[in-house]
Amino acid sequence: MTTTNLYAAYDPLAHIYNEDWALGVLKETIPALETLILPNLVKDTQILDIGCGTGQLAQKLIEKGYQVTGIDPSEGMLRYARENAPEAKLIFNDARLLDFSPTFDAVISIGAFNHVMSLEELTSVFKNIYQALLDNGTFLFYLFLEEEYKYNWDGKITGNVKEDYAWAARNSYDLETQIATINLTIFSLIEKTWQRLDSTILEKCYTKEELISALKKAGFSNIHSYDSHHDLKIAQMPGSAYFVCHKRVNN
Template structure:
């Protein structure tokens, strides 16, 4: 058994993400983000940064709609798939907590809850500051987050998996509502040189309250802050599972 460390876990996970989840997450998240980009007057030709872009499925769809897209992700393996899936996008290998780009983007997006992998509100504030610095004046930040009830169904059971001739995997997830920390472990069996090898990848996520996010965005300097539901409609009451946040520089 090989236990993967934090520096390489996303690389080992990349094949699964590309084959099973990337396109699905894109299909689920594209409609509300399409609508909100138009609502905030981010039109064709605009320069968009796809933060934590994964395997590039969202980047490709946005390019097909006439946007200029740059993707940023921490995983080199994820970006190898992204180059294949979105060959006309630009990609940057970097960490959302530490990237430093000049103010060149009309919008920064992070659609599928990737920022839940940021484990403290202090580090999330640093991500928001990096985004703020990368936006042009009046630029827009749109991102989705799983909130506290979004992990209520994580109960320790196997939630996904598949078996192939040379590859098998299963995902098991659980959530601690007191610590507000979720954990999902992906166990992979891969046939290498006629021998099966096992890899166990443990991923941690943190849930945040709507109030925490709004307060942190305001602290960084974002204005015109709004919260939308999973369909892109303005949230009249507090969302408790998944919310899309919007702020303008």
């Protein structure tokens, strides 16, 4: 399956993410990065942003003096990223297909890994990231855990209406399969005519134990997790976490 086919469902989401969601994500992400990894990164550090989305985080890091490469498997997301982060190096690619030589001082990913639908594939992604990091490099990622899906993905509908588009999303979670579903409907005003588009996006829930095991298999060490609500005090509700680990050199 090609990158384009697999993530085509995300292209319609790009407008919504750029307009309605990105700033909220950024508001929580920057304090986490400033607490967990940025104090240890010198200016001009090379950072790889996996699942860079519409580019707001990449731009903020560039403004802080870092060099940022962003990858995303949605061309729709990258169209906005090119406008929002014009100085970033942006690549249309799937994290499962990454093949960088050791290049980056840090790799970050905010929310992308819930969209990798099997632990085997996620372990492969972690191995690709390990390869892309320089010795002693840092890997930070954020994702939802089951507490978030169980209590907040209960079938309720969210949405917004603006002059030229409107959207509604129903989120649900299956405890047995540990798969979450976003059923998205978008109405766009195109040449004075409203057009409807429906899209379904799937997410996979992993346990902390599964994630730590996959990181160890990829070679990472010094692995720590931080609850966004309880530990970092940046999320209103528990159920999401940041993981930080390192590519250590064996002396």
